[in-house]
Amino acid sequence: MGRLVIVSNRVAVPKRGEPPAAGGLAVALKDAFSSRGGLWFGWSGTASAEPADVVRHARRAGVDYAVIDLSQAAYDGFYAGYANSALWPMFHFRLGLLSYDRRQADCYWQVNQHYAEKLLPLLRPDDTVWVHDYQMIPLGAALRAMGSKHRIGYFHHIPFPPWAVFSAMPGAEDLIRDLLSYDLVGVQTNRDLTGLIDCMAQGTGMKVRPGPEVRLRGRRVQLRAFPISIATDEFSELAARSVKSAEAKRLGASLTGRAMVIGAERLDYTKGLPERFKGFAALLENFPEHRGKVTYLQVAAPSREDVESYKGLKRKIETLAGRINGEYSDADWTPVRYVGRAMPRDTLAGYYRMARVGLVTPLRDGMNLVAKEYVAAQDPEDPGVLVLSKFAGAAEGMPEALSVNPLDAVGMAETLHAALTMGQEERRERHGAMLRRLRENSVGGWAAGFLDVLEGRVPAEAPPTRAAALAVFQPRLLSRSASTSSDKASGDSSGSQVAALSSAMAKRAR
Structure with missing residues (x-):
């Protein structure tokens, strides 16, 4: 059995000699990490003046941590902007509070692609990757586009509304298609599962089969409710x-x-x-x-x-x-x-x-x-x-x-x-x-249940080829890059910041 690799927006690395955090995912994943070891990857919580490319590593209590800083421009666009001013209110049915900005949306996808570029070299062939929450929806698609054939699951910790609400978000179809890159998408409740199935059916036009699951190019994307609990x-x-x-x-x-x-x-x-x-x-x-x-x-x-x-x-x-x-x-x-x-x-x-x-x-x-x-x-x-x-x-x-x-x-x-x-x-x-x-x-049962489905029901068919994955992921990135360029041409300073981030990532990719 390979390592468990957790990806979450914020990673709090325990200080040397101190126990891990007592709440949240740390408690939920304690048993899983202790039995097989693993890696926890994500943002360090630091926003700096300049983009940071260096991944910092630490090892605490048998868990490897890998964290990366964000530039202030990326933080403003990705986290404070699109994730918390657009996605958060939409997922909580508060459309009146939704504030959408195309430049911030571009930054959201670009930061996820940047995370994928930094994470992929750290992965071993038999690792299982578990991505957490709305800040990271595009990460699975970004990994697939770069050739990842790992088992990749996604868990959504907040509500999942029906398509009538979700479709109000510009680019809603892109978000739903990104979820098709995961092998398993988990939500909290049966009510959320109903919303997810509705969005999958209406947002992609694909048939949701009993199970429920969606078939895509020889792969199946399983949809399940896993109510999280406490210790x-x-x-x-x-x-x-x-x-x-x-x-x-x-x-x-x-x-x-x-x-x-x-x-x-x-x-x-x-x-x-x-x-x-x-x-x-x-x-x-x-x-x-x-x-x-x-x-x-x-x-x-x-x-x-x-x-x-x-x-x-x-x-x-x-x-x-x-x-x-x-x-x-x-x-x-x-x-x-x-x-x-x-x-x-x-x-x-x-x-x-x-x-x-x-x-x-x-x-x-x-x-x-x-x-x-x-x-x-x-x-x-x-x-x-x-x-x-x-x-x-x-x-x-x-x-x-x-x-x-x-x-x-x-x-x-x-x-x-x-x-x-x-x-x-x-x-x-x-x-x-x-x-x-x-x-x-118990909370341990929640984690075990998700991983049992993710690792025990992986389809025998090979994951999509790199070309097939790019066909799902890359066209959206290209269209978003084009929109960013037009925003930059209009003279908007925040658009220039995002465009600069795109340029830096493109250079690293080359």
């Missing part, structure tokens, strides 16, 4: 320890016996934070018996502060928190506590265990692991209640949560009231069912 028992143990910490004790003392509702996520317009604040305000308005008896703690870590829509969201949240506190506070009680910075994972785990209600209300999410962490953190003898948006991917596998539509403030208030007044027996029953399911579907 349930590890998080439960962490929460049981952390609730005894000094931080948790200070919080508990400050509550003076009041119930706590908690929300914790990145500050992002997909998370439904303004709607959540309005729902809590409606609770205090419509159920006055909770005034003075419940505190809402919202932790919102800063995110993408260089994107304008996020700056506006921060101001809106701060205004809502101030308005609620101004209207309902007493001398000894502040209903909303808003923390606008990141908190350590162990601190949050302890806070989750203390909270009577976990409030998770995204307008759209791929999965939402906070919902699962909240359940794992609870004391089974006296658990809290999860209030969960019907639009979260986690809702598909957590029917015992109290479901809400975050756009209905009064409905959210009614559900919060039900959660705060629910009896212990019902709380135990709901929590117990969700906890059992979490333990049956």
